[in-house]
Amino acid sequence: MKKTITVRLKKHKYNIIISPSTKTFFSSLRKQIKTKTFFIISDKNIEKLHLKSLVNLFKQYGYNVHTAVISYGEKSKNIKNLSYLYNKALELGIDRKSCAIAFGGGVIGDIAGFFAATYMRGIDFIQIPTTLLAMTDSCVGGKTAINVTKGKNIAGAFYQPNLVWINTFFLESLPQRQIKNGLAEIIKYAFIFDKKFYNYLADLFENEIISSNDLDYIIYKSCFYKAEIVEKDERETIGLRAVLNFGHTYAHCLETATNYNRFLHGEAVAIGMLFAARLSLELKICKREVYYKVKNMLNITAFNLDTKNKPIKFLSLMKKDKKSVDGNINFVLIKDIGEVINKQVADKMVLNVLKKFRSI
Ligand SMILES: NC(=O)c1ccc[n+]([C@@H]2O[C@H](COP(=O)([O-])OP(=O)(O)OC[C@H]3O[C@@H](n4cnc5c(N)ncnc54)[C@H](O)[C@@H]3O)[C@@H](O)[C@H]2O)c1
Incomplete structure (x- = not known):
């Protein structure tokens, strides 16, 4: 079953694709995003389970892909990891035309979204959520954030993705x-x-x-x-x-x-x-x-x-x-x-x- 929701905002419009089909996703991606270079941000659990196959998929479709992996869990939504992402992106030659991908749960969605909002004053951004919570909540709406020692989601920005791909296949490995x-x-x-x-x-x-x-x-x-x-x-x-x-x-x-x-x-x-x-x-x-x-x-x-x-x-x-x-x-x-x-x-x-x- 394929379902698409178009989110229409004042200055921005994007699609949420709910489908297991990689063809459907890449045909939408081709229309929405012009770059050939992607920067996938993920966590250590997803790295073990799904990252390699996503990277291969992008390669099959002729794209350049780079990755950055941070630790998993709420505690990793922090300024140290954000700084790591900026430096890693620079090192890999990610420029303002490249596109960031949040590949993980809400933690990755939030920190990768904030990265995309602020790296070189904002680059394109795709959400590929892998938890049920991220698929039903955090991947929609453009709230991005990190935590600081004294509070949750204290530094952040509203930054909408250019595309969201929900593939429930990823839930098969979710506890x-x-x-x-x-x-x-x-x-x-x-x-x-x-x-x-x-x-x-x-x-x-x-x-x-x-x-x-x-x-x-x-x-x-x-x-x-x-x-x-x-x-x-x-x-x-x-x-x-x-x-x-x-x-x-x-x-x-x-x-x-x-x-x-x-x-x-x-x-x-x-x-x-x-x-x-x-x-x-x-x-x-x-x-x-x-x-x-x-x-x-x-x-x-x-x-x-x-x-x-x-x-x-x-x-x-x-x-x-x-x-x-x-x-x-x-x-x-x-x-x-x-x-x-x-x-x-x-x-x-x-x-x-x-x-x-x-x-x-
Ligand atoms: N931006 C928003 O609008 C919004 C809305 C709600 C929640 N949030 C944020 O989302 C975060 C919580 O998100 P979450 O519940 O997805 O937690 P999470 O991102 O920490 O993921 C939960 C755990 O599941 C693992 N995991 C993820 N996908 C997996 C898969 N397919 N198979 C196996 N393991 C997998 C992760 O590595 C992690 O250990 C919080 O930081 C919260 O503030 C944001």
Whole structure:
């Protein structure tokens, strides 16, 4: 199955191709990108599994390919690796007409995207995501970033790719925990936008095995929704894009409080969505039935939803978050499945729910 989504922004347009066909990808690449020289950025896990075959593929199609490999995991999204990429690119003769390729999960997408945004003031850039999370979320939207010692995604830029190629073949080597990590973001799109999609997912999760057609479909739906929001609110200025942060206020402080080494992002988002639903319930924004629909879907996918937050610490972390405005904490809250709102919530209420949430 081949599906293409065109992301139309004010000054830029690009295609997301969801297809296992290399022919489809290269014919699109030929139309979008004029260079003959590519700089593939990847991590050590992908190097072992898939890098050689991608390099050979580019060579078969007559391109020059260079590679740079950094260590894997969140910690490698740092300034030292970024500096390594700049120097390596210079050494290899990558110039402003060359094209960078992010070949990996969201970590590689973010750092390679920031590299592409800043190397020689910006070069062309392709995303070839290899995790479910990167395929459904981080490869669309143009957010690029690295972490600094005191915070996540602190240095970054909005920089859109010229092309995205999603090939679910790469998921065959992805560990189950990472698959579930990506499912959290997919479920998030259903909660935010689409009751029908929620019902579709509820049926799908009853089955043990998800077919490749189903996989393509849920990736397509996720990219479609993300692209739609990004088209309307590219730089998160009119608040539309902020709905995608459903579950993220709590998730970010959970990740910070546990030094980013206990939860995967999607796992933290799953707990964060449950927290946002609980807050919505306490504020009487949603009915009990909606809260339980959120909880049940997260349970079906067998997320470990246990969380032992420290209410005062979490409150102060939430106030430091980028999503807090003038000291008030901004939450995306759920009214119904498929309908969310943005709302600033008083500290007292947040603290109250944080205390209750410990016992979930
Ligand atoms: N830019 C955005 O809009 C955006 C959105 C969401 C998340 N993010 C960022 O994405 C990052 C998380 O991304 P992630 O969950 O993909 O993590 P990741 O990139 O760290 O990948 C997870 C692990 O899976 C390995 N891996 C990747 N592909 C594989 C494959 N096909 N087979 C086997 N192993 C494979 C990686 O080496 C890594 O160890 C975070 O840094 C987060 O901030 C960015």
